[in-house]
Amino acid sequence: MRTLRNSRMNPLASLIVRFLAIFVLVLVVLAAAWPVISPTYTKWIAGAARVGFHAVEAPNVSALEVRDGTLWIHRIVGPGQISPFTWFDRFTFFALVPLVALFAATPGLGWVRRMVRLSISLGLLFVIQAGYIVISVQLAYAAMGLSTVGAFVARTLEGWQVLVRVLWDAAPLALWIAFTAGVWSRRLRALRQDRKSTTRGVHHTGIAGLRTEVRKGWES
Amino acid sequence: MRTTHKRTFRRYLPSVAGGAIALAGLLLLASHDAAMMHIQRVLAVASSGILNLFGQDTVVVGTTVQSNLFGITVVTACTGLFITGLFLVAVMAFPTRWRSKAIGVGIGIGGIFVVNIVRLVSLYFIGIHWPGFLDAAHQLVWQSLLIVVAVALWLLWAGRWAYAHAPQ
Numbered sequence: 001m002r003t004l005r006n007s008r009m010n011p012l013a014s015l016i017v018r019f020l021a022i023f024v025l026v027l028v029v030l031a032a033a034w035p036v037i038s039p040t041y042t043k044w045i046a047g048a049a050r051v052g053f054h055a056v057e058a059p060n061v062s063a064l065e066v067r068d069g070t071l072w073i074h075r076i077v078g079p080g081q082i083s084p085f086t087w088f089d090r091f092t093f094f095a096l097v098p099l100v101a102l103f104a105a106t107p108g109l110g111w112v113r114r115m116v117r118l119s120i121s122l123g124l125l126f127v128i129q130a131g132y133i134v135i136s137v138q139l140a141y142a143a144m145g146l147s148t149v150g151a152f153v154a155r156t157l158e159g160w161q162v163l164v165r166v167l168w169d170a171a172p173l174a175l176w177i178a179f180t181a182g183v184w185s186r187r188l189r190a191l192r193q194d195r196k197s198t199t200r201g202v203h204h205t206g207i208a209g210l211r212t213e214v215r216k217g218w219e220s
Numbered sequence: 221m222r223t224t225h226k227r228t229f230r231r232y233l234p235s236v237a238g239g240a241i242a243l244a245g246l247l248l249l250a251s252h253d254a255a256m257m258h259i260q261r262v263l264a265v266a267s268s269g270i271l272n273l274f275g276q277d278t279v280v281v282g283t284t285v286q287s288n289l290f291g292i293t294v295v296t297a298c299t300g301l302f303i304t305g306l307f308l309v310a311v312m313a314f315p316t317r318w319r320s321k322a323i324g325v326g327i328g329i330g331g332i333f334v335v336n337i338v339r340l341v342s343l344y345f346i347g348i349h350w351p352g353f354l355d356a357a358h359q360l361v362w363q364s365l366l367i368v369v370a371v372a373l374w375l376l377w378a379g380r381w382a383y384a385h386a387p388q
Contacts, residue, residue, distance in 0.1 A: 012379040016372050023368045031360050091359035098364040102371070162251045169302040173367055177310070184375075192383045 011191050015107065022105035023098075030097040038069040038090045045093060045130050046071055052134035061147075062137060073137055075146070086137065093129050096122060099172040106180045108187050117179040128171045135164055238321070239313030246305030250296070257283065259301065260294040263333075267294070267340040276344070285340070290347045292340060300336040303370045304328055310374055316382040324377045331373045335366065 030037075046064045049071075053062045063074040063082050069090035074082040103109075103118040139161050141147040142154065153160065249255055260283040268278045268285045278285050284293040311324035339362045346357050 012376070015379070016375050019375070020368060020372055027361075027364050027368075031356070031364075034360065089359075091355065094360055094363065097360070098367050101364065102367070105368075159247070159251055162247060166247065166250060166302055166305070169297075170306050173303075173306055173371070184378075188375075188379050188383045191379055 026101040026104040048130035049133040095172040102176040121175040242312040320381040
């Protein structure tokens with residue numbers, strides 16, 4: 001009975017262990033490559049964020065600079081004059097690494113579907129990360145009285161900052177869930193069916209075994 | 221047809237409402253400074269207690285764990301609140317019976333809390349013995365490990381408790 005119970009646990013345990021192992025493996029490889037990836041990726045983010053700043057600021061008061069993988073936000077304080085306002089270090093955009101690792105570790109996705117979904121997720125994460133730079137800096141300007149916002153936003157400014165922070169933190173996980181929830185649902189449902197059929201098999205074996213014993217008894 | 225819709229609506233409404241309430245609770249908690257300070261303090265005290273078991277002579281000042289050798293400050297981002305919150309939203313939004321959800325809440329809060337303590341203790345030791353690796357361990361390794369631990373805990377809960385009682 002003990003062996004049967006253990007064998008019922010095994011598929012779930014092996015699924016989780018396999019998932020963790022692949023995740024850690026991909027994470028280690030990509031984390032080692034991050035110092036190489038980070039400066040280029042930060043430049044791309046800065047390019048997209050610049051478009052965002054130009055769209056929301058009139059006149060444009062923010063200037064962006066990428067130095068050693070760190071994204072600096074400068075505030076234009078006068079003609080030809082800028083002063084550093086804040087910075088986002090080389091770890092800020094690391095979330096794309098766990099996102100790739102999560103997709104790599106997801107079981108039951110074909111390579112084509114995996115690549116398509118990963119590409120869409122990475123695209124969305126890129127937009128979210130560039131958007132986060134723009135929105136968080138705009139909220140910081142408003143909090144410091146450097147820009148004016150509507151009465152409602154001013155009253156609920158702290159709440160907006162928390163919301164943006166939560167969305168930022170949750171983004172990679174939320175994207176992965178959105179694109180793989182169906183796969184996991186099918187996988188877990190299949191495990192449940194397996195468990196049910198195993199349980200039925202146990203009863204079956206039990207009854208069949210009993211019958212064999214009875215027959216043996218008759219025969220003897 | 222309408223009856224089927226009604227049944228589906230009734231079956232999933234409590235889960236969706238539960239997920240929404242968990243999300244609202246997370247946002248309220250995150251914007252409540254006193255509550256966040258309390259959580260940070262609990263983590264700092266627990267980490268300090270464990271470090272002292274390993275012979276480190278640490279004290280807690282505010283939300284900072286410090287010794288003669290090194291110090292770590294527990295800030296909002298270090299509480300694992302966002303990951304725990306997301307875990308709870310995923311548990312509450314899952315259509316299964318309330319008893320299974322209660323188990324999921326316990327696993328999420330307890331499991332992520334324990335992993336977070338391990339994280340803080342390990343960062344303290346890395347800070348002392350391998351300071352050059354501290355930034356990477358803090359922002360790259362543990363950030364990712366917290367995510368995958370939360371996912372693994374959720375899978376464990378979903379496979380072991382939630383799907384067993386989920387509607388067909």
